Amino acid sequence: MSFGKxxxxxxxxxxxxxxRAYHALPPLTxxxxxxxxxxxxxxxxxxxxxxxxxKQGDAPTHAAVIFDHSAKTFRNAIYPAYKANRPELPEDLxxxxxxxxxxxxxxxxxxxxxxxxxxxxxIATLACRARxxxxxxxxxxxxxxxxxxxxDGVEMLDPMxxxxxxxxxxxxxxxxxxxxxxxxxxxxxxxxxxxPGAPGIGMKTAALLIQEYGDLExxxxxxxxxxxxxxxxxxxxxxxxxxxxxxxxxxxxAMPLEVTLDSLEVHxxxxxxxxxxxxxxxxxxLTTRVxxxxxxxxxxxxxxxxxxxxxxxxxxxxxxxxxxxxxxxECVRDAAALERWIAxxxxxxxxxxxxxxxxxxxxxxxxxxxxxxxxxxxxCYIPLGHRQGGGDLFGSSALTEGQMPVAQALALLKPxxxxxxxxxxxxxxxxxxxxxxxxxxxxxxxxxxMLMSYAMHAGLNSHGMDALxxxxxxxxxIAIKPLLGSGKSAVTFDRVPIDQAVAxxxxxxxITLRLWELFKPQLHRAHVTxxxxxxxxxxxxxxAQMEMAGIQVDRDTLSRMxxxxxxKMAGLEAEIHDMAGEKFNVGSPKQLGEILFDKMSLPxxxxxxxxxxxxxxxxxxxxxxxxxxxxxxxxxxxxSKLKSTYTDALQDHINxxxxxxxxxxxxxxxxxxxxxxxxxxxxxxxxxxxxGRRIREAFVAPKGRRLVSLDYSQIELRILAHVADIxxxxxxxxxxxxxxxxxxxxxxxxxLDQMTPDIRRQAKAINFGVIYxxxxxxxxxxxxxxxSAAQGxxxxxxxxxxxxxxxxxxxxxxxxANGFVQTLFGRKIHTPEINARGPGAGFAKRAAINAPIQxxxxxxxxxxxxxxxxxxxxxxxxxLLQVHDELLFEVAEDAVDTLIPIARxxxxxxxxxxxxxxxxxxxxxxHGANWAEAH
DNA sequence: GGGCTCACG
DNA sequence: GACGTACGTGAGCCCG
Numbered sequence: 001m002s003f004g005k006x007x008x009x010x011x012x013x014x015x016x017x018x019x020r021a022y023h024a025l026p027p028l029t030x031x032x033x034x035x036x037x038x039x040x041x042x043x044x045x046x047x048x049x050x051x052x053x054x055k056q057g058d059a060p061t062h063a064a065v066i067f068d069h070s071a072k073t074f075r076n077a078i079y080p081a082y083k084a085n086r087p088e089l090p091e092d093l094x095x096x097x098x099x100x101x102x103x104x105x106x107x108x109x110x111x112x113x114x115x116x117x118x119x120x121x122x123i124a125t126l127a128c129r130a131r132x133x134x135x136x137x138x139x140x141x142x143x144x145x146x147x148x149x150x151x152d153g154v155e156m157l158d159p160m161x162x163x164x165x166x167x168x169x170x171x172x173x174x175x176x177x178x179x180x181x182x183x184x185x186x187x188x189x190x191x192x193x194x195x196p197g198a199p200g201i202g203m204k205t206a207a208l209l210i211q212e213y214g215d216l217e218x219x220x221x222x223x224x225x226x227x228x229x230x231x232x233x234x235x236x237x238x239x240x241x242x243x244x245x246x247x248x249x250x251x252x253x254a255m256p257l258e259v260t261l262d263s264l265e266v267h268x269x270x271x272x273x274x275x276x277x278x279x280x281x282x283x284x285x286l287t288t289r290v291x292x293x294x295x296x297x298x299x300x301x302x303x304x305x306x307x308x309x310x311x312x313x314x315x316x317x318x319x320x321x322x323x324x325x326x327x328x329x330e331c332v333r334d335a336a337a338l339e340r341w342i343a344x345x346x347x348x349x350x351x352x353x354x355x356x357x358x359x360x361x362x363x364x365x366x367x368x369x370x371x372x373x374x375x376x377x378x379x380c381y382i383p384l385g386h387r388q389g390g391g392d393l394f395g396s397s398a399l400t401e402g403q404m405p406v407a408q409a410l411a412l413l414k415p416x417x418x419x420x421x422x423x424x425x426x427x428x429x430x431x432x433x434x435x436x437x438x439x440x441x442x443x444x445x446x447x448x449x450m451l452m453s454y455a456m457h458a459g460l461n462s463h464g465m466d467a468l469x470x471x472x473x474x475x476x477x478i479a480i481k482p483l484l485g486s487g488k489s490a491v492t493f494d495r496v497p498i499d500q501a502v503a504x505x506x507x508x509x510x511i512t513l514r515l516w517e518l519f520k521p522q523l524h525r526a527h528v529t530x531x532x533x534x535x536x537x538x539x540x541x542x543x544a545q546m547e548m549a550g551i552q553v554d555r556d557t558l559s560r561m562x563x564x565x566x567x568k569m570a571g572l573e574a575e576i577h578d579m580a581g582e583k584f585n586v587g588s589p590k591q592l593g594e595i596l597f598d599k600m601s602l603p604x605x606x607x608x609x610x611x612x613x614x615x616x617x618x619x620x621x622x623x624x625x626x627x628x629x630x631x632x633x634x635x636x637x638x639x640s641k642l643k644s645t646y647t648d649a650l651q652d653h654i655n656x657x658x659x660x661x662x663x664x665x666x667x668x669x670x671x672x673x674x675x676x677x678x679x680x681x682x683x684x685x686x687x688x689x690x691x692g693r694r695i696r697e698a699f700v701a702p703k704g705r706r707l708v709s710l711d712y713s714q715i716e717l718r719i720l721a722h723v724a725d726i727x728x729x730x731x732x733x734x735x736x737x738x739x740x741x742x743x744x745x746x747x748x749x750x751x752l753d754q755m756t757p758d759i760r761r762q763a764k765a766i767n768f769g770v771i772y773x774x775x776x777x778x779x780x781x782x783x784x785x786x787x788s789a790a791q792g793x794x795x796x797x798x799x800x801x802x803x804x805x806x807x808x809x810x811x812x813x814x815x816x817a818n819g820f821v822q823t824l825f826g827r828k829i830h831t832p833e834i835n836a837r838g839p840g841a842g843f844a845k846r847a848a849i850n851a852p853i854q855x856x857x858x859x860x861x862x863x864x865x866x867x868x869x870x871x872x873x874x875x876x877x878x879x880l881l882q883v884h885d886e887l888l889f890e891v892a893e894d895a896v897d898t899l900i901p902i903a904r905x906x907x908x909x910x911x912x913x914x915x916x917x918x919x920x921x922x923x924x925x926x927h928g929a930n931w932a933e934a935h
Numbered sequence: 936g937g938g939c940t941c942a943c944g
Numbered sequence: 945g946a947c948g949t950a951c952g953t954g955a956g957c958c959c960g
Contacts, residue, residue, distance in 0.1 A: 684943035778950030850951040884944045
């Protein structure tokens, strides 16, 4: 049957896939001969994902991958400068092109290119033919040049964002329907492809003109009617150039092409062809995954046994030698069985441990079972707290039969878990260590696969077990969701039948052990062993202690404040409704936007991409000069935030047993090395506004004790002064000057004794801007000054402190060359987007500039925290919280004066002896009955 | 569940 | 000429 109605054709933009793959991955080479294969590796991964994704659902009946053939096309005959300003291809990319064609055929997908034509023309021609035959077409690409083809059975799919692009999306981008896209492109031109267009006319203007005149020829014919002289001239003087531009951007829908649609019919990959290709490329992990998907055995690696794709995080040793077999896992039900496992652990000296509990909140979770793994494939699960389903009215029910008493199991395990000679491996061991600590077992020594992954690959991928297993072992772990259910019918792990729990839990321990075996040697090769050993692993027990200690929060104080906020909010709400002349939900940005900009017609209403008006604080502040309502909304919002997020939600986090709030710190939550605090987040308790600051009065010390706060003074600016080597900044710090005032004086030629708060404020904003990878736009917005003035400030700053620009350029260059940046202590932060094009490039650059500074500061306080417990061991004091540059302690009243100098010394000398800063770090201290007083 | 808004360093 | 921009986080609310 030939292609026609009911058939669906996928046209894949192969060249875009290649470039995306090339820039997304580090420069990998084939181990056996050094052949560059990074783009091929990424390309194959994308193809595999494409094949997997299209197994079900609205799968295409026909498909092809389209490539560009060569740089010269018929368009060069029309306009020689077409695409003339394209940068040279990277030299390690060109040799990969033929391999991507081979890869496509290996996956049994048709592969098309044609001399003298661009891939886009082939796509256009095939799309037109398919449409004429009555079929439908999806073009897998996000290239705007293809958008002219959309409509009437043809749509695009952005494979990266998984976003459908139909006529509406095209209109959103170009301001005209798909059939007029080339008119707009002809007018606006394209700097990337070197399409000239009309000088002085951009996309916005072009769309406006086409909307008004209907099409390009009419517009050119009636150009004389345009009232703006510049526009009129641009069109009249360049009519020919515009017509040429139109021929350049118009795709050829009827090029000669021997391929028939029928020959593009979809066939599943032939295992032998695809596996032998992947094997020849030495993609071990992908070979395994593809083999698993095709349900055949992976071929043995031939060329390079034990080979490694250098720099690859999709490393070949990821291939599991042993398949996962849940049936082989043992359920341990009595002491005799557990003793056999303990003997095996003692013999090996290493064990992966995982606990199953009733909650993600370690302070409330009840132990349900423990799994152990001593070598890949050899794992067990010890059920301890499983209960019969159902339960009575009160939810309680009897323990399932065939489980050891918890006390007996723990008594047997405790000596092993606490044995110095036995390494306990976990994935996020802080969680399990806390569960076991509450049961009287202090687990040590430990290794943690999540932290190993973080030390090696921060910025590259996430570090959860499912992701790691999939990525490095080519294995999808059993999902927890089907076991627990979701929504109202969700149950806790103790209700999971034991046989299912065995498979799930033992597999987790098995995966953890396999990941550890894989990561352990890699740490060294990635040169992050020291980072892992000094900044990650030793922090686990320190954070566990802090989290378990918790901080006392006074419920009555919060409750009183909450009531006061509610009253004020009610008053403001009435005022706001009055001014608006109607009742509406003040908390709804959508409704507020409509009131402000539609009903009241205030100026400056701008709709975002979702079509809603922006009503952020910056917008409302600008409007406050026009009307009183926006100011009231700002006040209301502040109170609403304080009430819902702090005075109310915080009360729910007070643990009923301890009466304290126990946050949880994530060691891998921020790519830069900072910690992140969750459930609740105690790193964003208000302090900047006077009203918010009072929330901190609810964070108290118990009777007879005090809260002590120690924080680093200007740590990031000091680190900047050191790494960028800025003599003026260093000297100012050495002399204990006000750093922002000094900057202001230097920049604006104002003597220090004549400094005004406003000038200092501007300098402060610039200092912070520098740390963030400053841009004229960003500074302008922050200071609410014209962009030109902001740019002037920045130029002047770079002039006065020449090392800064050098540091920024060097950092970005390093990131581009290496794919990561580093802190002074060797922490790596990967920057995979740094070589990308488009707006993402700006983000990546600024992040790369900021990361070494923010990351070094994070390393410094981590070092201080690791050393703190030993330093304050003799003092009646506990470290409770970390807020990036601050440590908060709870201390016996009479020990405050002892603690402060000792803790300060630890913090100020935290860099020693690994790094010698040319600027000394200083720490400010305070104490009080509550956090507001202490800070 | 995504987007908006806003709290912190 | 046009585009989009300060860095790093987490949480609560609205709304489809």
